Amino acid sequence: MITNFGLKLEGLLIYTRGSHKSKKEGICSMEKSILQETTKLANGVEMPVFGLGVWKCSNKEAADSVQVAIKNGYRLIDTAKQYGNQPGVGYGIQQALKDNRLNRKDLFITTKVFNGDQGYETTLKAFEEQLKQLRLTYLDLLLIHWPVDGKYVDTWHAVEKLYREGKVRAIGISNFNEEKIQELLEAGTVMPQVNQMEFNPLVQEESLFTYMNGIGMAMEAWGPLGGGEALSNPAVEKIAQAHDKSVAQVILRFDYQMGAITIPKSAHEERIIANSQIDDFVLSPDEVAEIKALNQEKHSIWYPSFAWHKGSETTGVKDEVSHWDDVEEYLNKPVQ
Numbered sequence: 001m002i003t004n005f006g007l008k009l010e011g012l013l014i015y016t017r018g019s020h021k022s023k024k025e026g027i028c029s030m031e032k033s034i035l036q037e038t039t040k041l042a043n044g045v046e047m048p049v050f051g052l053g054v055w056k057c058s059n060k061e062a063a064d065s066v067q068v069a070i071k072n073g074y075r076l077i078d079t080a081k082q083y084g085n086q087p088g089v090g091y092g093i094q095q096a097l098k099d100n101r102l103n104r105k106d107l108f109i110t111t112k113v114f115n116g117d118q119g120y121e122t123t124l125k126a127f128e129e130q131l132k133q134l135r136l137t138y139l140d141l142l143l144i145h146w147p148v149d150g151k152y153v154d155t156w157h158a159v160e161k162l163y164r165e166g167k168v169r170a171i172g173i174s175n176f177n178e179e180k181i182q183e184l185l186e187a188g189t190v191m192p193q194v195n196q197m198e199f200n201p202l203v204q205e206e207s208l209f210t211y212m213n214g215i216g217m218a219m220e221a222w223g224p225l226g227g228g229e230a231l232s233n234p235a236v237e238k239i240a241q242a243h244d245k246s247v248a249q250v251i252l253r254f255d256y257q258m259g260a261i262t263i264p265k266s267a268h269e270e271r272i273i274a275n276s277q278i279d280d281f282v283l284s285p286d287e288v289a290e291i292k293a294l295n296q297e298k299h300s301i302w303y304p305s306f307a308w309h310k311g312s313e314t315t316g317v318k319d320e321v322s323h324w325d326d327v328e329e330y331l332n333k334p335v336q
């Protein structure tokens with residue numbers, strides 16, 4: 001059982017992040033871009049608060065997006081075995097490191113334990129293959145992708161082993177509710193430092209978020225843009241007009257001000273750049289309240305009220321790796 005979490009209460013950031021205004025100009029007094037900003041995880045590791053997701057990208061799209069993102073200042077990249085694009089991400093990372101004269105330690109790379117690999121030995125075996133595909137010798141963050149019933153505790157023990165061996169700098173979970181988190185805290189010896197969960201104006205999971213803040217667990221938002229319904233919401237459009245920003249930028253700013261680590265996906269250069277340009281305006285408390293009122297707990301991939309599952313039968317999340325036809329090409333593609 002974990003008795004000492006070494007807490008750093010990130011919860012103090014909620015509602016206050018970036019909300020200070022420069023007296024002179026009436027805009028936020030950021031000395032650095034959001035892409036350079038980090039948050040200290042409970043184990044002391046600094047994690048960028050804004051990065052790039054690559055779900056639904058082919059290997060080519062992932063490789064291109066990763067290179068565009070890193071060239072434009074992104075340092076956090078989020079992938080998963082399930083996305084079938086680790087080889088593209090791995091190639092993109094190495095090409096970008098070379099092109100931008102960066103070091104591996106300048107980046108923060110996350111991948112996840114695939115549902116179909118869960119269990120102790122299978123997680124350890126799959127991890128080595130994941131590292132190989134990503135062309136890395138260590139990971140910055142390894143997450144359990146979904147809590148597969150009957151397996152996630154054993155999976156966690158394997159993840160802890162990788163952490164103790166120094167193969168991952170930080171470890172965490174994804175799509176875990178409070179009950180499942182408590183179970184891991186009881187069974188484990190290392191507290192998960194991050195829970196990656198769906199979070200955007202339509203899905204705010206306030207009580208889970210509050211619980212996580214209370215124990216010093218960082219919240220990373222997947223699906224941070226909220227899809228078409230959020231992106232075409234008239235209330236958000238009005239706020240966007242008032243700030244002369246896009247709706248996507250307002251939503252990402254909201255996620256950020258709420259204290260989330262954010263990883264929007266785009267396969268388009270102009271969006272990858274624009275999505276990160278959210279540090280030149282601040283949402284007022286009234287605007288935050290207006291967006292908070294849009295919450296419907298409307299998950300895009302979910303199942304009734306945080307019911308837990310056994311694989312794809314109840315989640316609708318396929319236990320399949322996406323099979324892109326360019327995997328082989330990117331496994332072996334030489335960096336130029």
Ligand SMILES: NC(=O)c1ccc[n+]([C@@H]2O[C@H](COP(=O)([O-])OP(=O)(O)OC[C@H]3O[C@@H](n4cnc5c(N)ncnc54)[C@H](OP(=O)(O)O)[C@@H]3O)[C@@H](O)[C@H]2O)c1
Pocket residue numbers: 052053054055056078079145174175196197221222223224225226227231246248249263264265266267268271272274275
């Ligand atoms: N742990 C989990 O279970 C889990 C689940 C889902 C996702 N994730 C991670 O979280 C990342 C982000 O979530 P997500 O990809 O589901 O959703 P998202 O980032 O909220 O949205 C991505 C979608 O929004 C579009 N988009 C991006 N920027 C835009 C802009 N400025 N204006 C309008 N549309 C824009 C993208 O299209 P284009 O590409 O065409 O620009 C794409 O269709 C994923 O990529 C993945 O890394 C994790």
